[in-house]
Amino acid sequence: MSAVFEPALGIKQIITRALRDTPSVPYRADxxxxxxxxxxxxxxxxxxxxxxxxxxxxxxxxxxxxxxxxxxxxxxxxxxxxxxxxxxxxxxxxxxxxDTPVGDALLGRVVDATGRPRDGGAAIDAQTRWPVERAAPPIMARAPVQTPLQTGLKAVDALVPVGRGQRELIVGDRQTGKTAIALAALLNQADTSVIGIYCAIGQRGTSVARVIDDLKQGGVFDQTIVMSASGEDPPGLQFITPYAAMSLAEYFRDQGRDVLLVFDDLTRHARAYRELSLLLRRPPGREAFPGDIFYIHSRLLERATHLCDDHGGGSVTALPIVETQAQDISAYIPTNLISITDGQIYLSPSLFQKGLMPAVDVGRSVSRVGGKTQLPAYRAVAGDLRLAYSQFEELETFSRFATRLDEQTQQTITRGRRVRELLRQDRLKTLPVPKQIIALHAVNLGLFDEVEVVDTHHLESYLHRRAPERIEKLAAKMSAGETLSDEDWRELESVLTDLAAEWHDSSAESSQ
Ligand SMILES: Nc1ncnc2c1ncn2[C@@H]1O[C@H](COP(=O)(O)OP(=O)(O)O)[C@@H](O)[C@H]1O
Ligand SMILES: [Mg+2]
Missing domain, CATH: 2.40.30.20 (Elongation Factor Tu (Ef-tu); domain 3)
Structure with a gap:
């Protein structure tokens, strides 16, 4: 009859079961x-x-x-x-x-900030979701920006170099090739393990489709993620998109990987936030932007960094784009971004109209991290190049008025014209390190001085075709970031001089 005396146990069981079935997290039915x-x-x-x-x-x-x-x-x-x-x-x-889904499942996909596919593909299969707003890494976790991130553009890699973990602004009027520069940088990662994220904010669907097409043709789509909110999307979605893209980048960064993150563009991001703020009846300030407009961009870009080895050594390099109107870089949003970032690549509409693309205005562009991030081979050629070019820019305007120029001035102008021509590069035609150095060193040596400006690219492509096989060891050294000895430079000089002479002979023959 023991069961009769056991109701107490029954009650205990009931209570235990009831406690177990009650959710331990209180549910707030608000x-x-x-x-x-x-x-x-x-x-x-x-x-x-x-x-x-x-x-x-x-x-x-x-x-x-x-x-x-x-x-x-x-x-x-x-x-x-x-x-x-x-x-x-x-x-x-x-x-x-x-929050936004993160993980390898997103590579090669087009999504919005909440992880919904925008490429007509299957739903994203990602178990992990990260909040879109996260704290920036503390100073102690950050490493100095020292490793270069090659964009494949001579004008950028030689004169305004970008390092891993840097924030470099691309600024210019509409239709000056801003997107093309960022895209070249993404495409140039084809042979690297850098993950690309292209974050489109407030753009037309056709522009994004064109970028996706270029990424596919450049063979980098499988290592790239496109996160987009178009101009027709609610401003709230446009607003959170760059933060979501940053969280995605941070996920890869925390695995020790390097990420290149492009924001195209933050002018539209700021406008989406202004629209929201005005609708919420927040007091408008300068240019009707709300008071915290600086903070929305600084807290975003603060998150881009290179972590030190104790924290895995990963990096997020940010290339934010900002569009100016009538070249006014002192407008509110551009000045904010210029002060937040570590430098800017300024694109000039007048260079663009002259066909000098990428239209990088060397005088107005800076990289505040400077030459520290450059491969040593660039450091050796960049100094002469910048000097030749800036002297030329100063003289060119004056020389239009002068009838007779002394020899020295004439020489500076001759050299400068060729430097400017060599900094030209067709859209998305990126160049590996050795080919860039070959061209830049050749112009510094004066090998182009006797060449008509229109023929500059003929000689350049001749050098590009013939030189690499003759300097295999040197080329490997340049790419690996080793310092070239004086002997190495002399060897390069003699190879380039010989080739230039060959080219002159053959073009003289063919013109006969
Ligand atoms: N290096 C280049 N060579 C030739 N055309 C270019 C180059 N860069 C850009 N373009 C062309 O210029 C136009 C504007 O470029 P885009 O990158 O869309 O400018 P933005 O993003 O500043 O509006 C495009 O039609 C593009 O094909
Ligand atoms: Mg654009």
């Missing part, structure tokens, strides 16, 4: 109501416990982010389409901030 819906913004009442930047879900699954926490209601920016939303619908707080 439900509110939509008061009004406007373009990209919803006002919601009731969600008293919601925290700033918390994700909320509307009836039907649309998502938003709580931005303005008012006394009576809440301003929510929508990150999905507002087509099915209406006043009176319920809203619930999700207790977490917006």
């Amino acid at each position: 439900v509110g109501v939509v008061v009004s819906i406007g373009s990209g913004i919803a006002r919601v009442s009731g969600l008293a416990g919601v925290r700033a930047e918390e994700l909320v879900e509307f009836e039907g699954g649309a998502l938003g982010i709580a931005l303005d926490l008012g006394v009576h209601d809440l301003g929510v920016m929508l990150i999905s389409d507002d087509a099915h939303l209406s006043a009176g619908q319920s809203v619930k707080a999700l207790g977490r901030i917006a």
Whole structure:
């Protein structure tokens, strides 16, 4: 009859079971109501416990982010389409901030900031999701920027070098080749293990499609991710896209990998945020941007860095793009970004119109990290090149008025014209390190001085065809980042001089 005396055990079991089945995380059934819906913004009442930047879900699954926490209601920016939303619908707080899927599954895909595919492909199979807003690594975890990130463009690699972990702004008017420069840098990673992320903000679908096409043709699409929010997407989605792209980059960085992240472009990002802020009735400041506009870009770009070896040694290099109007780099957003980044590549519409592309204005472009990031071979040629070019730029304007020029001036102009011509490169035609050095060293040696400007590229491609096989060892040294000895330079000089003489002979023959 022992069972009769065991009801106490039964009660214990019941209680134990009840405790086990109760979720250990308290569920906050915080439900509110939509008061009004406007373009990209919803006002919601009731969600008293919601925290700033918390994700909320509307009836039907649309998502938003709580931005303005008012006394009576809440301003929510929508990150999905507002087509099915209406006043009176319920809203619930999700207790977490917006996140994005991360992982290798995204390589070779086109997605939006929340991980929805935009390439018509299958849903992304990623177990891990990271919050879009994350803290920047502390100073102690950062390594100095020292390893170069080759863009394959002579004008950039020689004169405004970019290092891994650097933030280099690409600034210029519309249609000056900004996207083309960033794209060249992505394509030039074909033979490296660098992962590319192209983050498109507020662009037309056709422009993004063209970039995707170029990435595919350049053979780098499988090591690249395109994250895009077009101009038709809600401003909230456009706003969070660069942060999501950065989280994605950080995921790879934390595995010790190197990432090149392009933001195309932050002018449109700032405009999306201005639109949201005005709709939320935040007080407008300069150019109607809200007061925290500097902070939205600084907290984004602060996250790009090169980690020290104790932290895995990975890096995120950021190439933010900003579009100016009528070359006004002192406008609000460009000046903010210039002060946040470690340098800028300035593209000039007048160079572009003259066909001198990439239209990098060498005088107005800087890399604040400087030559430290350059491979030693560049350091040897860049000094002479920059000097020759800047002297030439100064003289060229004057020389138009002068009737007679002394020999020295004439020489500077001759050299400068050839340097300028050699810095020209066709769209997306990137060059490996040895070929760049061959051309730049040859012009410094004066091998182009006797060549007509229109023929410069003929001689250049002749050198590119013939020289590499004769300097195999040297070329390997250049690419590996070894310092070339004086003897090495002399060897290169004699090879290039011989080849230039060969070319002169053969072109003299063919013209006869
Ligand atoms: N190096 C180049 N050589 C020839 N054409 C170029 C070069 N760079 C850009 N272009 C052309 O210039 C136009 C504008 O380039 P794009 O990169 O889209 O400019 P942005 O991004 O500044 O608006 C495009 O039609 C592109 O094909
Ligand atoms: Mg562009």
